[in-house]
Amino acid sequence: MNVQVILNEDVADLGRTGDVVKVRAGYARNYLLPRGLAIEANPRNLRVFEHQKRIAAARREAQKSESMKLKEKLDALVLTIGANAGDEGRLFGSVTNIDIEKALREKGFTVDRRKIVLVEPIKQLGEFTVPVKLLPEVEASLKIAVVAAE
Numbered sequence: 001m002n003v004q005v006i007l008n009e010d011v012a013d014l015g016r017t018g019d020v021v022k023v024r025a026g027y028a029r030n031y032l033l034p035r036g037l038a039i040e041a042n043p044r045n046l047r048v049f050e051h052q053k054r055i056a057a058a059r060r061e062a063q064k065s066e067s068m069k070l071k072e073k074l075d076a077l078v079l080t081i082g083a084n085a086g087d088e089g090r091l092f093g094s095v096t097n098i099d100i101e102k103a104l105r106e107k108g109f110t111v112d113r114r115k116i117v118l119v120e121p122i123k124q125l126g127e128f129t130v131p132v133k134l135l136p137e138v139e140a141s142l143k144i145a146v147v148a149a150e
Contacts (some may be wrong), residue, residue: 001025004041006049011037018053020046067134070109074132074140079103082149085125094121095146100130122146 032038
């Protein structure tokens with residue numbers, strides 16, 4: 001006998017989160033339900049799940065619009081970072097995503113340092129473009145000018 005369940009998590013070879021799937025009663029009772037991978041697909045759970053899906057979609061849309069506004073501001077910004085440098089323009093240290101995060105915070109932007117995609121630390125004076133991954137589908141290009149500190 002088959003039963004319908006709503007998946008709470010992605011299950012290999014079965015479906016993705018939110019899918020309503022038919023599985024054998026024993027598989028649901030002994031594996032999916034005890035591990036919290038699925039819930040029974042009765043009318044009440046389906047209504048609750050649809051409501052949660054609408055709330056999550058609205059939240060994602062709000063985050064995306066907020067990220068788009070921040071992207072526009074970051075694209076227009078040129079961030080100047082002072083660093084100690086030698087005669088040939090090589091830095092004594094390096095400029096990392098932590099330094100960029102601090103400089104952004106001083107300008108009034110709150111961006112997590114893990115979202116600043118710096119392949120390797122900056123070790124030269126000059127101008128650089130650093131991608132900032134705000135959301136998986138929203139990426140800003142931050143222009144950074146590394147100048148010699150006084």
